[in-house]
Amino acid sequence: MNSILKKLSLTYQWCLLGITLCLIIPLLIALLAIILGAFGIPSFNQVASGNLIAVSELIVQDRFWQSTWQTIKTGILSTFTAFLLCMFFVVTSHAKRRFWPINILAGLIFIMPHAMFAILVHTVLSPAGLFAKTVINIFQIQVSLPSSEFLLVNDSASLTYSIALGIKEFPFLWFIVVGYLYTHSFEQQIKSAMTLGYPHNTIMVRMILPQLYKVIRLPLICVLIYSMSHVEMAQLLGPSNPEPIALFMLEAFNEPSILKRQQAFFMAIWLLVLVLVVLIVLKFAERLSAMLIRSQVTQGKRTHYYCFISYVSHAIYWFLLILFVIGLVELCILSIAKYWTFPEVLPEGITLQHWHMVLATSAKPIVNTLGMGVVSAMISVCIVLMFLAGMFDMTVNRAFRMVQQKAPHIMSTILTLPLVLPVIGFLFGIIWFIRGVGLTLSMPMVIAVHCIYIIPYAYFTMARSYQIFDNRYIHVASSLGIHPIKSYFKFKIRMLSPVIALVFFFSLLISFSQYLPTLLIGAGHIETLTTQTVILAQGGSKRLLAVTVMLQFLISISILLLSCLVIYRYHSKRLVLNRSD
Numbered sequence: 041m042n043s044i045l046k047k048l049s050l051t052y053q054w055c056l057l058g059i060t061l062c063l064i065i066p067l068l069i070a071l072l073a074i075i076l077g078a079f080g081i082p083s084f085n086q087v088a089s090g091n092l093i094a095v096s097e098l099i100v101q102d103r104f105w106q107s108t109w110q111t112i113k114t115g116i117l118s119t120f121t122a123f124l125l126c127m128f129f130v131v132t133s134h135a136k137r138r139f140w141p142i143n144i145l146a147g148l149i150f151i152m153p154h155a156m157f158a159i160l161v162h163t164v165l166s167p168a169g170l171f172a173k174t175v176i177n178i179f180q181i182q183v184s185l186p187s188s189e190f191l192l193v194n195d196s197a198s199l200t201y202s203i204a205l206g207i208k209e210f211p212f213l214w215f216i217v218v219g220y221l222y223t224h225s226f227e228q229q230i231k232s233a234m235t236l237g238y239p240h241n242t243i244m245v246r247m248i249l250p251q252l253y254k255v256i257r258l259p260l261i262c263v264l265i266y267s268m269s270h271v272e273m274a275q276l277l278g279p280s281n282p283e284p285i286a287l288f289m290l291e292a293f294n295e296p297s298i299l300k301r302q303q304a305f306f307m308a309i310w311l312l313v314l315v316l317v318v319l320i321v322l323k324f325a326e327r328l329s330a331m332l333i334r335s336q337v338t339q340g341k342r343t344h345y346y347c348f349i350s351y352v353s354h355a356i357y358w359f360l361l362i363l364f365v366i367g368l369v370e371l372c373i374l375s376i377a378k379y380w381t382f383p384e385v386l387p388e389g390i391t392l393q394h395w396h397m398v399l400a401t402s403a404k405p406i407v408n409t410l411g412m413g414v415v416s417a418m419i420s421v422c423i424v425l426m427f428l429a430g431m432f433d434m435t436v437n438r439a440f441r442m443v444q445q446k447a448p449h450i451m452s453t454i455l456t457l458p459l460v461l462p463v464i465g466f467l468f469g470i471i472w473f474i475r476g477v478g479l480t481l482s483m484p485m486v487i488a489v490h491c492i493y494i495i496p497y498a499y500f501t502m503a504r505s506y507q508i509f510d511n512r513y514i515h516v517a518s519s520l521g522i523h524p525i526k527s528y529f530k531f532k533i534r535m536l537s538p539v540i541a542l543v544f545f546f547s548l549l550i551s552f553s554q555y556l557p558t559l560l561i562g563a564g565h566i567e568t569l570t571t572q573t574v575i576l577a578q579g580g581s582k583r584l585l586a587v588t589v590m591l592q593f594l595i596s597i598s599i600l601l602l603s604c605l606v607i608y609r610y611h612s613k614r615l616v617l618n619r620s621d
Contacts, residue, residue: 059423060454063492067457070469077305077472080298094299095306104307106282108314114202114284115268115318121206122263123256125356126213130221130252131244132353139218145360146211151596153553154208155573156589158276160367161204162577163374165192168382170370176383193277198284201277205270207360209263213256219504220255241349246337250330259500262459264322265315269462272555272570276577285311286464293468305472308465315462368593374586398587405567409552409595412483412568416490417547421540423491424498428506429528455496463493467560481563489557494547501546505539538607545603549596569595 078095098104129142149157163169193200226248233243274284285307292304374380378389458466470489474481509532517527533540555570569592576585 059426063495064454064457066470066492067461067466069473070461070466073469073472073476074305074308074465077468078302078309080302094302098303098306103282103288104285107285107288108310110198110279110282111268111285111311112314112318114198114205114274114278115264116321117199117202118206118209118267119260119264121203122209122213123260125207125210126217126256127249127252128349128353128356129214130217130249131241131349134221134226134244134248139221141357142214143218145357145364146214147600148364149208149360150211150215151549151600152208152593153555153570153573153596154205154270155272155276155553155555155570155577156592157208158204158273159573159577159585159589160364160371161200162193162276163370164363164367165200170373170385171366173383173385177385194279196279196281198279201274201279202267204277205267205273208273209267212263213259216256216259216500217252220252223504223508226251239347241347245349246333250333258456261319261322262456264318265460265462268315268318269311269464271464272574275574285314286462289464289468305468308462308468311462311465371586371589374583375590377583394581394583394587398584398591402569402572402588402591405569405572406591406595408483408566409568409570412487412490412558412566413548413551416487416494416551417544419487420491420494420498420547421502421544423495424502424543425533425540427499428503455499458492459496463556467557471560481561481565483562483566486558486561486566489561490551490554493554493557494550497550498543498547502539502543505536509536541606542603545599548599552592552596 079092080094133139133142152160164171166172195201229247230240230243233247234240238246268284269286270284271286271290274287278284278287289304289307289311292300292307295301373387375394376390376392377387378391380387467489471481474485479485511532513531513535514524514527517531518524522530552568553570555574558566558568559571569588573585573588573592576588
């Protein structure tokens with residue numbers, strides 16, 4: 041039996057090594073490809089042209105430097121917005137241990153793909169939106185056409201785009217912090233500080249938040265890099281002149297000219313340089329903040345001016361909730377509106393014609409969305425379970441045990457690499473490699489790229505629950521003569537089934553929101569609800585767009601409710617078993 045287990049474990053280790061290489065090699069290939077592409081090598085079959093005239097022409101353009109500044113500004117502002125929202129809500133909700141209102145809001149924001157959230161924000165803040173119509177009718181303002189004087193979307197300063205992107209990324213940080221707070225208690229520290237006369241908010245800012253920052257530091261870096269390379273929200277909410285450098289890259293890459301593509305590859309390298317520069321700035325900001333907090337702590341002042349955080353948090357919470365409700369109501373009305381003139385608050389009639397039109401043409405996008413989502417989510421969950429089993433369950437020899445002790449840190453580093461590399465640069469490199477070796481862009485490759493971006497999120501979501509699992513159940517089963525592999529599936533996997541189901545639905549939603557990988561790796565031939573939404577938002581009928589967005593929201597909210605139902609049924613069964621005992 042022991043020899044069989046050793047052979048299985050050895051085979052398992054080789055499988056893990058192969059999967060790890062499958063995750064790392066595409067990233068290295070993409071990095072090498074964008075470097076070679078910047079030097080004018082269109083494929084493996086051609087040699088370097090050595091012609092950097094296209095790059096020199098790009099550098100002297102004012103548009104290039106304006107896009108560079110726009111990218112830096114957007115990345116910093118959106119990351120700062122997400123960080124502030126997370127910290128403000130933590131300070132406010134931790135006082136009463138009431139996380140569920142923020143969890144509901146964060147969950148509703150999270151289930152919406154980026155394109156859908158951008159359309160919702162654009163709908164609410166538009167000069168012809170429901171909010172503007174309501175204000176005009178309440179105050180009896182004489183307006184016949186929507187005014188562009190108070191245009192809040194597509195502003196040249198990109199404030200709306202940056203703040204909206206920060207709000208969309210806030211749930212990612214929030215769920216990580218809340219998961220940590222559920223497993224780590226700071227009550228003793230807070231009580232000790234309160235006996236010294238410090239207010240609760242002051243304790244949270246000076247003592248607890250610096251500890252929580254260590255938890256979200258890596259996710260915060262991922263948010264920063266993602267914000268600097270994001271595309272779909274930039275297309276819908278961002279400025280067009282100057283646009284962020286990611287849009288500039290995409291425009292150059294879609295040109296048939298080889299010189300334009302060379303410029304696109306150079307901008308991908310330039311984006312990596314910008315990311316490194318901003319990370320250095322972030323490091324200095326961390327040290328400066330640490331010095332300021334340390335000086336405040338050593339002074340020992342019992343200041344009460346942090347109480348404003350509670351009022352600001354409540355105001356932001358209700359603002360976001362009202363924004364969400366108004367946007368959904370307007371999109372719902374618009375999807376069934378017959379004729380809706382400005383500035384009337386309600387349409388003249390309702391019709392289901394637009395729903396019939398969308399449903400008649402959306403069968404293929406819906407099947408593609410659900411099919412690719414289910415397959416990529418299943419593959420990602422299985423790979424993550426294999427990694428976790430190899431890190432915490434398989435112990436064959438002393439050398440492997442030594443590797444297991446460092447495995448969580450090693451795996452966190454490896455799995456974070458897809459999130460650290462800018463998305464658009466990675467996709468350019470993958471396309472360069474696929475075309476260079478003579479392959480064709482297809483749906484299996486789209487699913488593979490989806491898995492590369494799903495696996496990190498699935499790992500971070502599942503790792504903690506897997507690690508704290510009580511393995512004494514497995515030991516008892518083994519002592520009763522049950523095979524270790526059978527006991528693993530019969531006890532551990534079954535007891536972790538709610539977490540696995542939650543991670544599966546979580547991965548499914550992430551796959552739904554993948555716009556750029558589906559568009560570029562699929563060469564524009566694979567239609568999904570997300571790609572259809574972005575296309576309609578850039579120049580289609582508003583009513584058809586509203587129907588598509590509502591359809592996407594209904595699918596996402598159904599997945600969320602299904603995950604809640606699975607967890608509820610599991611806990612209700614356990615409650616019945618406990619009562620019967």
